[in-house]
Amino acid sequence: MWYCFSVIVTLNGGAYVLQFYLTINNNMPRMRSISSIETEISKVESELAKVQEKCDALSAKLLELQTTKQEIEAKKVMDAFRKSVRNERIKKELYKAYQNSNRSLKQILAFMAGC
Numbered sequence: 001m002w003y004c005f006s007v008i009v010t011l012n013g014g015a016y017v018l019q020f021y022l023t024i025n026n027n028m029p030r031m032r033s034i035s036s037i038e039t040e041i042s043k044v045e046s047e048l049a050k051v052q053e054k055c056d057a058l059s060a061k062l063l064e065l066q067t068t069k070q071e072i073e074a075k076k077v078m079d080a081f082r083k084s085v086r087n088e089r090i091k092k093e094l095y096k097a098y099q100n101s102n103r104s105l106k107q108i109l110a111f112m113a114g115c
Helices: 034-100 106-113
Strands: 001-012 014-023
Touching: none
Parallel strands: none
Antiparallel strands: 001 014
16 A cells, blocks of 8 residues: 655745655564563563473483483492302312312212202
């Protein structure tokens, strides 16, 4: 939509006609007020604070879970190590007992199967 404004200006004894044309586009957004922008800024800041708190909580939970996982893995490794050391000790003792006995391996295995 077009609007035309005419203004008559007198300057140095002469008259001049100035014409202004103004176009109004109904699709143009209207100017926002500073108060509405400040309101939106405060909303975004509060949402950002909530998200940051949630991120901090999730980071703490992740760290706790990773620590728990490492503790369990370390316990499993130590248990396996102790078991292997114990088995090696038992194997050595059995081998010494076999060497020092006058029994055959078949007799020892039959005895152990009966235990």
